[in-house]
Amino acid sequence: MNKKPIYVTQPFLPPLEEFIPSLQAIWDSKVLTNGGPFHQQLEKALCEYLGVEHLSLFTNATIALVTALQALEVEGEVITTPYSFVATAHSLLWNKLKPVFVDIEPDTLNLDPARIEAAITPQTTAILPVHCYGYPCDVTAIRKIAETHKLKVLYDAAHAFGVNFQGQSLLNQGDLSVLSFHATKVFNTFEGGAIISPDLATKQKIDRLKNFGYVNEVTVESAGLNGKMSEIHAAFGLLQLKHIDEARQQRRLVDAHYRRALAPVKGIKILPLIEGQETSYSYFPLRVRKDYPTSRDELYQKLKDAGIFSRRYFYPLISDLTPYRNMPSSDPSLLPVAHQAAEEILCLPIYPGLSAAQIEEIVQLISG
Numbered sequence: 001m002n003k004k005p006i007y008v009t010q011p012f013l014p015p016l017e018e019f020i021p022s023l024q025a026i027w028d029s030k031v032l033t034n035g036g037p038f039h040q041q042l043e044k045a046l047c048e049y050l051g052v053e054h055l056s057l058f059t060n061a062t063i064a065l066v067t068a069l070q071a072l073e074v075e076g077e078v079i080t081t082p083y084s085f086v087a088t089a090h091s092l093l094w095n096k097l098k099p100v101f102v103d104i105e106p107d108t109l110n111l112d113p114a115r116i117e118a119a120i121t122p123q124t125t126a127i128l129p130v131h132c133y134g135y136p137c138d139v140t141a142i143r144k145i146a147e148t149h150k151l152k153v154l155y156d157a158a159h160a161f162g163v164n165f166q167g168q169s170l171l172n173q174g175d176l177s178v179l180s181f182h183a184t185k186v187f188n189t190f191e192g193g194a195i196i197s198p199d200l201a202t203k204q205k206i207d208r209l210k211n212f213g214y215v216n217e218v219t220v221e222s223a224g225l226n227g228k229m230s231e232i233h234a235a236f237g238l239l240q241l242k243h244i245d246e247a248r249q250q251r252r253l254v255d256a257h258y259r260r261a262l263a264p265v266k267g268i269k270i271l272p273l274i275e276g277q278e279t280s281y282s283y284f285p286l287r288v289r290k291d292y293p294t295s296r297d298e299l300y301q302k303l304k305d306a307g308i309f310s311r312r313y314f315y316p317l318i319s320d321l322t323p324y325r326n327m328p329s330s331d332p333s334l335l336p337v338a339h340q341a342a343e344e345i346l347c348l349p350i351y352p353g354l355s356a357a358q359i360e361e362i363v364q365l366i367s368g
């Protein structure tokens with residue numbers, strides 16, 4: 001095969017020459033990290049772009065999740081979804097918290113609020129939902145449950161860059177939200193992440209926690225870790241932000257093309273868009289149902305043999321992975337919707353620059 005492989009995603013890189021002046025500025029100033037000028041500018045620019053008040057940049061979303069749980073002083077048990085990337089649950093184990101997995105809704109594949117209350121015990125202190133593929137969780141129902149039971153809500157919003165909900169940023173929901181700027185995400189800083197805070201005092205607490213707990217030169221108030229984003233990453237983020245609207249528009253077009261072309265294919269069910277609700281178009285998930293001619297894994301292999309690398313996000317479920325599988329809430333009989341989704345899901349390539357011809361090639365392989 002001499003054609004180039006098509007991966008599930010491809011990082012969006014602005015022209016290199018546009019980055020050179022920032023590199024020169026960093027070389028001239030010799031400020032490499034510790035909240036330098038690019039870091040400050042990116043925090044401000046992201047607040048404006050996303051429509052949020054307070055944002056703290058991080059070295060990656062996993063460290064941001066670990067830190068957010070510390071900032072909220074979460075203890076004991078935390079209700080979360082098995083249908084996510086492992087980092088969601090890992091952030092709990094790193095804080096010695098107990099994940100309690102609750103099943104998901106079939107349409108959005110997000111934590112099912114109707115099942116949350118049954119999982120609450122006297123040890124429960126928080127809920128950690130994920131806006132899976134950028135589809136908003138049922139934030140209203142989750143807020144009500146949290147208020148009734150006095151629980152904190154931390155949203156893993158790694159897929160929800162730029163998503164608005166009822167006229168404002170989805171990232172303003174819950175006590176805190178965490179974004180990922182990993183290379184595979186819609187907006188990337190190579191590696192990176194952020195926590196969105198509702199007020200300045202919380203942001204300042206988080207900023208201390210990501211800098212070893214330093215309050216000032218001689219005072220350390222807690223065992224904070226090092227979660228700081230470097231100047232090079234922040235400078236790249238600022239450049240990336242200049243091109244983000246164009247990149248998001250291209251993703252939207254890829255999504256629309258797939259939806260149109262795959263709608264008639266028997267046995268393929270595309271996750272429905274919610275009327276009037278944008279997603280981040282970060283993934284293009286479809287479900288390979290029983291009435292499709294082959295199994296999901298056979299389709300995955302067929303695409304792979306043709307040089308097209310789709311991904312089974314999220315398979316296996318977190319609750320089936322070694323650190324989690326023996327927990328009582330990991331029992332598959334308690335998570336039927338999540339298990340079915342993990343068996344059926346396939347995420348197709350989606351990124352700015354994926355051509356109409358490439359999309360058609362993928363559609364042909366799935367249809368034929």
Ligand SMILES: *Cc1c(COP(=O)(O)O)cnc(C)c1O
Pocket residue numbers: 060061062063084085087088130156158159180181182192193
């Ligand atoms: C990517 C991702 C993370 C981890 O992000 P990093 O920046 O790579 O640490 C966490 N949660 C979800 C849902 C993700 O998709």
